[in-house]
Amino acid sequence: MTHTNKFLISELHRFVHENGRVPMYSDMSFKYGYPAASAYENHFGMFNNALIEAGLKINKINNRLDGTETCFYCGKQADEIVGFKNWYYNKNNDYERLCYKCGTSEGLHDYIKGELDPKSATGKAFISQRVIAKILGLELKNDCNCSVNFGHPYDLYDKGRYEYINVKTSILYYNLNYNPFWRFDFKQKEIPNTYILVGFDENRKNILRVWITDSLDDLTYDVKNEKPKKSIGITNTEKNLKKAKPWEVDAKPYDDMLHQMSQKRKETNGKNCVLNNNDLK
Numbered sequence: 001m002t003h004t005n006k007f008l009i010s011e012l013h014r015f016v017h018e019n020g021r022v023p024m025y026s027d028m029s030f031k032y033g034y035p036a037a038s039a040y041e042n043h044f045g046m047f048n049n050a051l052i053e054a055g056l057k058i059n060k061i062n063n064r065l066d067g068t069e070t071c072f073y074c075g076k077q078a079d080e081i082v083g084f085k086n087w088y089y090n091k092n093n094d095y096e097r098l099c100y101k102c103g104t105s106e107g108l109h110d111y112i113k114g115e116l117d118p119k120s121a122t123g124k125a126f127i128s129q130r131v132i133a134k135i136l137g138l139e140l141k142n143d144c145n146c147s148v149n150f151g152h153p154y155d156l157y158d159k160g161r162y163e164y165i166n167v168k169t170s171i172l173y174y175n176l177n178y179n180p181f182w183r184f185d186f187k188q189k190e191i192p193n194t195y196i197l198v199g200f201d202e203n204r205k206n207i208l209r210v211w212i213t214d215s216l217d218d219l220t221y222d223v224k225n226e227k228p229k230k231s232i233g234i235t236n237t238e239k240n241l242k243k244a245k246p247w248e249v250d251a252k253p254y255d256d257m258l259h260q261m262s263q264k265r266k267e268t269n270g271k272n273c274v275l276n277n278n279d280l281k
Helices: 005-019 037-044 047-053 109-113 121-136 238-247 252-260 263-267
Strands: 088-091 094-097 156-158 163-170 173-175 178-185 194-200 207-214 231-235
Touching (some): 121 194, 163 178, 231 238
16 A cells, blocks of 8 residues: 555554554554554654654654764764664653763763762762662772772672672653563672662652662562572552562652752752762762
8 A cells, every 4th residue: 555645644643642642663553553664664764754754752762873873971973982882861751872881881980980970870870879878877988899899799888787788770660551660680690698679760860669688588589490580570559569568668768868969969959960079978
């Protein structure tokens, strides 16, 4: 069947009217009563081009790179950087791209110097880590990455209580087909004594939930197969939260600390959580 561009665009708007959201590639199919996504590729080159032509917001950036993409953290273009890759940070439903260095643990300079920014992977991880350290009353020397070496298999050391700790964080993910959930990954080879799981809201502005678990507890250990779990999901429903209740602690002190740690964050009502050197003491 041959379609005109005008018809294809009108079908995109029909989808929005009938479903209350912008369609994704997988939504456009004869099976669901719409033109196939391949038809949009044939007419517009890429499905996202059709969304732009229709004046609709792109749901997901195409993975293909052409060398003109810019890392929003360091400002360099893809063709200036070796090993450039896609790395998405969801902020107000927009997608921002980071290069390999800024989007992975290779961006170590801000971690060591304490000039941290939530746009970097290390910045986001370290902010959570310092919140935990301050609540537990741990000094900087108890930070394994700062006092021993970066890339240490554990994050914090708490003598006499939790011993070696790994701090895991997750924003609250939303999906059209599922209830909101937090997802924590445990893929490291070395197993700590304790996991502290920090559940942020969807914008990483507030800490909503905190769970503290021994690495051999049912929450993080597969008792049936006698091996650590690779990941867990905690759904934000009464039933699922009840299952995780034995390991949950009051999140308010952690959330309060998050907002107190940076004066700049405090002044901007949580929109900016850049740390300064005083926050590392």
